[in-house]
Amino acid sequence: MSSPTLTLNDLIATKLQEIADDAWWDHRILRAQDGNGRVLQLGTAAVREAWYCLADHGHGLCNEPLLTHRQASTLLGMYADDEPIPAPQIKPVEIELLDPAVGAFVPDALYHFSDVVAEFQKAQG
Template identity: 70%
Template sequence: MADHGYGVCNEPLITHQQASTLTGMYAGDEPVPDPQIPPVEIALLDPSRGCFLADVLFHFSDVVAEYKKAQG
């Protein structure tokens, strides 16, 4: 998994696409609907389009919590 660094809370950050994959939500659904820590809004370079696109980085603990909820 690509390392997008750590937030000010010293927690790993992952992209919307990575969070969707880890939680099993492959469509355009929101992978973490109620994060405990607000997502970080960024612009990521999309090499296929040659421009920056708006995206968010989710905190890893929120993705893990969402995964655990999905597992029951």
């Protein structure tokens, strides 16, 4: 009798689903399905939405796109490891994400798009 084969892709997919389930349970954020994410443009840069917020911050459901540290840095024109949003209005969501550059799951933060836009406008003067 042969036992089922578990592949690395299966393990990664399972971990990604666990992270998505925990993010919904703990923070009320959802992962945008492939192809369904909005294109977020700021200045001359654009990124695709990967997560969005369905929490109630006091004014009803948020429904705002959430950006990873790397995405926020890209939109703000920062390529260093500095914190892209030093004082966000809405607390960033701490989450573990798959980083293809590192090839592992690493801690990250998801920032609300409005905080990224506010930081961009502040930098523009």
